[in-house]
Amino acid sequence: MNASAFYDVLVIGGGASGLAAAITAARAGKSVCIVERDVACGLKLLATGNGRCNLSNESIDPQRYNHPAFVESVMGPRPEQELMGFFSSLGIMTTSEEGRLYPRSLRAESVRDALLNVCDRLGITLICGANVASAHKASEGWALQIDRPARALKAKKHDDRKSELRSLRKALADVPRKNEALQAHTVIIATGGNPTGIADTFSLPLTSLRPILCPVSATVVGDRAALKTLDGLRVRARLTLTRNHSELWHEDGEVLFRAFGISGVAVFNLSRRIQRGDTILLDVFPDLSKDELLDMLNRRVKLLGGFSPRDPRWLDGMLAPQLSRVVCTAFEQCHPGSNDVIHLVSILKHFKLLVEGTAEERSAQVTRGGVSVESISTPSLRARSVVDAPLYVCGEALDIDADCGGFNLAWAWLSGIRAASSL
Structure with missing residues (x-):
């Protein structure tokens, strides 16, 4: 040349x-x-x-x-x-x-x-x-x-x-x-x-x-050990990002729980919008409204002869066992002494994670x-x-x-x- x-x-x-x-x-x-x-x-x-x-x-x-x-x-x-x-x-x-x-x-x-x-x-x-x-x-x-x-x-x-x-x-x-x-x-x-x-x-x-389009580092509000229990579990959910109690964004998709936070395509999209201290609300029954989920749970109470919010086995057939354990822990922490099934609806529709930042940034797509x-x-x-x-x-x-x-x-x-x- x-x-x-x-x-x-x-x-x-x-x-x-x-x-x-x-x-x-x-x-x-x-x-x-x-x-x-x-x-x-x-x-x-x-x-x-x-x-x-x-x-x-x-x-x-x-x-x-x-x-x-x-x-x-x-x-x-x-x-x-x-x-x-x-x-x-x-x-x-x-x-x-x-x-x-x-x-x-x-x-x-x-x-x-x-x-x-x-x-x-x-x-x-x-x-x-x-x-x-x-x-x-x-x-x-x-x-x-x-x-x-x-x-x-x-x-x-x-x-x-x-x-x-x-x-x-x-x-x-x-x-x-x-x-x-x-x-x-x-x-x-x-x-x-x-x-x-x-x-x-x-x-x-x-x-x-x-880096963005990568996993998100987060903790389960009130239960820092929860993500270790959930590590490797995949669920279909709706993710809602909130800041100062205002909703900023939401998307449905598969969520992969990791020991450090969450991953998946919807989470990658979420990573473009987060700030440290934001709250992520996971709805693990996005296909049901609150009223529909409450009706389903009330039928389950009749079917099983009662409601046992502290026994993960009560959720068998609804949730993966490891998620059932975490949900029961959240119920006891948020509503100690309660046996009202309406509180379970709140947890299943608004499972809270606190954002710490992005994770695995070396593999970020963008x-x-x-x-x-x-x-x-x-x-x-x-x-x-x-x-x-x-x-x-x-x-x-x-x-x-x-x-x-x-x-x-x-x-x-x-x-x-x-x-x-x-x-």
Whole structure:
């Protein structure tokens, strides 16, 4: 490669958003280079949707995002149709499950392969294992210095992809490095969830970063040992988040109890909204109203010949044994001496947990925070602070995040397309 190769567009980051931006720009006749810090492009896609790649959602509602007005301005009126057209142009056939969009293959690697095949056909240059060391404005846009491997990575061949990636990453850590000069008319930042270094390089304002879409650390109010009893139990429930006695949010879904708190898809969505000290109310009979549950329990009293709120066996057939024990403990603590079944309704519909924070943050799916949306023009996604050299930001590098269900990948694709379409 020429020591000062020039490209119309240089994309920093080869994830979903960066690949979408690069492909869109190349299809418009631009010469494009992607600089990716990992050993290959598109690797994060392999973990999405439990390996099936939840591409998008059939109903992309801007209200699912933390900055809905900004997202709506970028996405436009028909994001679902635009994305379907993009996937079709890549040769990706899709299927849906409960509104979530997947590749028909149900294999994330088929999506990545399709993207990289298109990059190859379009002549997009991929420089992997590389970092942008510096960037400054030049007469024709940007002059950059990148730090990259001095030679091709050599790693032991493996039968499975994960082992091969581990070998390649080890080789990347050990390989000699070299500096290389690049020039580009336009730079698109698509670095993903930790854009701190790149934002500093280009003097872009950052909001604070924290992991989200992860489990929640919590304790059962009045019974700190309860979660150890419940560890590993799954229940269908409605989660309601309250703060200062006001309801903020609710969602139905499966809840997995852990010794440190709770997990599950609905809990991941909850993690975007919590603050330490919030209260989570679990309704373990979300399909029944309070009156319906009370009627059912009164019939059970007649059937069993009485009510025994301190005997977990009374709840056999209704609840898992470990949950029955915790419920009976809660009944005794909240209503000592009472035998009124109405109090059991209250516990089953409003089982209280106190929020301590997020948990298992290293495995979080998304990062909250990034380049401030107030510094970005819409719908172009051009950085306002840089007026004399084209600079765009897309994907998770921006302070944009959403619930589970394909919404975050939808933003990645669409924002990458939009940034490249604005050149």
